[in-house]
Amino acid sequence: MASSKREHVLTCARELFESEGFHATGVDRILEKAGVAKMTLYNNFGSKDLLIVEVLNQSSHNMMEKIRGFAAEAGNDPYDQILAIFRALGEWYQDPQFCGCMFQAAVAEFPNHDSEPAKAALEHHKRLTAVFLELCTNAKLSEPDKLSRELALLASGATCVARQAKNRLPADDALSIAEILLERASK
Amino acid sequence: MASSKREHVLTCARELFESEGFHATGVDRILEKAGVAKMTLYNNFGSKDLLIVEVLNQSSHNMMEKIRGFAAEAGNDPYDQILAIFRALGEWYQDPQFCGCMFQAAVAEFPNHDSEPAKAALEHHKRLTAVFLELCTNAKLSEPDKLSRELALLASGATCVARQAKNRLPADDALSIAEILLERASK
DNA sequence: GGTAGAATAGACCGACCTGTCCACTTGTTC
């Protein structure tokens, strides 16, 4: 029961932070949505700031698992796996619940470079780049470091644009650029 | 005097919104920085929300002028002009005062798609894309619509990544991708 | 030099915020 309440609060907080922002979401709104007493939140997380960090870390973990899942579903060819990730982005953008990437929102709302949310966002981007690096290396593509940075940039850029446009077009554009980059790196 | 005060408040507000965020910046902080009475702000702008919209519109206008300026400095070749914009991004990211793009922050802090700040951010991205479209068309590049969207995506993505990493590397990566796309489109 | 409009300082309001405290209930385990 203890951990299930904790998970439930975490989930509700994530949904509210995603759809309304970190500062705009009050603690009371989270309690109301989770149907939980205030002390449950403060006993489990200590403060709103710590809850935010926890939400970010959990979300990063979930997202990386999903991304690895999409890659795995695409078969054994790392080349296909990379492209599958961009196709999955397009699906994500079309989800009616999609409202942008939490981590882009986190750096925007916590601009101080030393703040924990900003650090968590940077770590997340490093993890994303690392996945691309792994796939690029497996595919024996040339200049894997640079290529993985570029792929991560494309993914971030597409998500950033999609937050405004709310359609899959940015993902398709990013995909077609990725194809060009992969083709060149595989020669 | 009347309009100079107004401009001064606008500038101070922009700097604070950029460096600390929209919600995190209280009206009193703006007044303190601008050295201005509260009624001066409310007589000129009506509310904090309207001030935010005004700041965004003014910033968009300034940024578009700067971007057109960078392009103009690069000479008459639209191909060079496009690349000059990406080089300018690198300079921007190295500015110690750089703390990301206001418009990316605005959509993050005002996720409601119908909110005025979100609309302003969308308009800004459309204007950026339009500049690229103009340059691509002038350069007689193939598929100018798609290409301009892709260039805007690269610029947004680089700025998004640079907000976390705080160096010019994302701009260089975006530039090298842009070169590849332009090369292909000019055949 | 008098007048109108702009700007000032600062008190003030109600709403909302995070976070604390406490008396009480629930569920589990021995």
Add this chain to the structure above:
DNA sequence: GAACAAGTGGACAGGTCGGTCTATTCTACC
């Protein structure tokens, strides 16, 4: 059934928020 941890609900504190109001001073212009 006793003991114990976890959760509950609600009152409460202290602070900040955006915004209003008023009385006063400054400034520019006819």
